[in-house]
Amino acid sequence: MTDSEIDPAVRAELTRLRDSIDNIDAAVVHMLAERFKCTQQVGRLKAEHDLPPADPAREAQQIARLRRLAESAKLDPAFAEKLLNFIVAEVIRHHERIAGDTRGGQPQR
Ligand SMILES: O=C(O)C(=O)C[C@]1(C(=O)O)C=C[C@@H](O)C=C1
Numbered sequence: 001m002t003d004s005e006i007d008p009a010v011r012a013e014l015t016r017l018r019d020s021i022d023n024i025d026a027a028v029v030h031m032l033a034e035r036f037k038c039t040q041q042v043g044r045l046k047a048e049h050d051l052p053p054a055d056p057a058r059e060a061q062q063i064a065r066l067r068r069l070a071e072s073a074k075l076d077p078a079f080a081e082k083l084l085n086f087i088v089a090e091v092i093r094h095h096e097r098i099a100g101d102t103r104g105g106q107p108q109r
Contacts, residue, residue: 035087036094043095047102053095059088 006014046053063081070080101108 032087036091039091040094040098043091043098044102044107046095047099048105050105053092053099059084062088 003011043053045051062084066080066084067077070077
């Protein structure tokens with residue numbers, strides 16, 4: 001079926017839903033950007049105080065909490081866990097890079 005063959009009412013409903021999806025995707029990007037701003041600061045703090053990039057106990061708490069929130073929001077908890085793990089893996093990579101660039105608690109130029 002080509003675009004011009006789609007029923008105008010269906011086309012309008014699809015456009016309405018896609019507009020909302022675009023707004024939600026923009027919000028997700030902005031929220032992730034804010035989260036990464038925080039985790040960059042955590043990375044610098046950890047590097048300056050010789051703390052390990054990963055904190056598995058903290059991650060276990062975050063996963064348990066997000067799984068509960070997902071269930072009450074009718075979102076698949078396994079998906080919520082996978083998403084958190086994906087984000088945290090990227091954060092840990094950033095922390096490791098910051099630690100590599102930080103010697104004796106001081107950022108290297
Ligand atoms: O809270 C920390 O210690 C962080 O470094 C942040 C964060 C996260 O992205 O939420 C990332 C890595 C840790 O393993 C746990 C949590």
